[in-house]
Amino acid sequence: MLWSDWPLLLSSVLAQLAIGAFLFLGGAILTGKLCFGQNDRVQRTLPGLWFLLFASLVIREVTLMFSQTYVAKPIGTETLFAISFFALALTYWFAEKQLMGNDTARKILLSCAIFMGCAYFVVGIMLRSNHLLVAMHFVATTLCGGALLAHALLVKAEHKVTEFNTWLPFIGAGIALLCLVLGIPQLGDLATQANQGELGPFVAQVISLGLLIAAVGVWFMPLLTKSKPVWNVMAFAIFLIFLSSYGAAVGY
Numbered sequence: 001m002l003w004s005d006w007p008l009l010l011s012s013v014l015a016q017l018a019i020g021a022f023l024f025l026g027g028a029i030l031t032g033k034l035c036f037g038q039n040d041r042v043q044r045t046l047p048g049l050w051f052l053l054f055a056s057l058v059i060r061e062v063t064l065m066f067s068q069t070y071v072a073k074p075i076g077t078e079t080l081f082a083i084s085f086f087a088l089a090l091t092y093w094f095a096e097k098q099l100m101g102n103d104t105a106r107k108i109l110l111s112c113a114i115f116m117g118c119a120y121f122v123v124g125i126m127l128r129s130n131h132l133l134v135a136m137h138f139v140a141t142t143l144c145g146g147a148l149l150a151h152a153l154l155v156k157a158e159h160k161v162t163e164f165n166t167w168l169p170f171i172g173a174g175i176a177l178l179c180l181v182l183g184i185p186q187l188g189d190l191a192t193q194a195n196q197g198e199l200g201p202f203v204a205q206v207i208s209l210g211l212l213i214a215a216v217g218v219w220f221m222p223l224l225t226k227s228k229p230v231w232n233v234m235a236f237a238i239f240l241i242f243l244s245s246y247g248a249a250v251g252y
Helices: 005-030 036-067 073-097 103-127 132-156 162-195 199-224 231-250
Strands: none
Touching: 005 036, 005 073, 005 103, 005 132, 005 162, 005 231, 036 073, 036 132, 073 103, 103 132, 132 162, 132 199, 132 231, 162 199, 199 231
16 A cells, blocks of 8 residues: 555545535434524534545645646546535535525525535445445445434534434444445455455454444443433544544555
């Protein structure tokens, strides 16, 4: 692996987490369950996602500039969708913060941003379709990690919708379980490579899957203990799933 691959992988993971989180936050907003005050507090957490997306794009461009690497067309396509999503999401956010237009118009903007995020997800799956394990890690990062980050931001915003505290962990756990069921059989090929001396990819993937399970376990702790989710616990789960995603990417 070249030195330039490490920051590019970091860039990809940051974008996947941010876009996935926005998809779930946008869905939560569209349900109409958040009152005006809660919605306003959620809007205040969105700059965290903008920072992740901006950092992702900057890391990518700076790395490519210094490594003088030409970007393959498929990677450029994914980046283009990420930039388009970023532009639409920012447009919605500014409109919402300034209360520009009526509520219907702002919801249309939000729906457009969600649609572009879904398009980014579909393109990402298509680009990784030739390697199931890679595709499953992309799904786990974008959807499971995104749901976790969205839930954490809702907790940070002190939301009052108790259903979200149940739905999001179960959605994330279901996605993680699907990725595990489909991804674990692919470890057989890596195990064969490990027997031939290429131990690194196999170890990285096993650790990554273990961290994914640990992240979901930490995420479920409030449900198991019948307590209210707190930011510190959610942040730790996010840290675990970030390590899982980055470790999986490094191990490809």
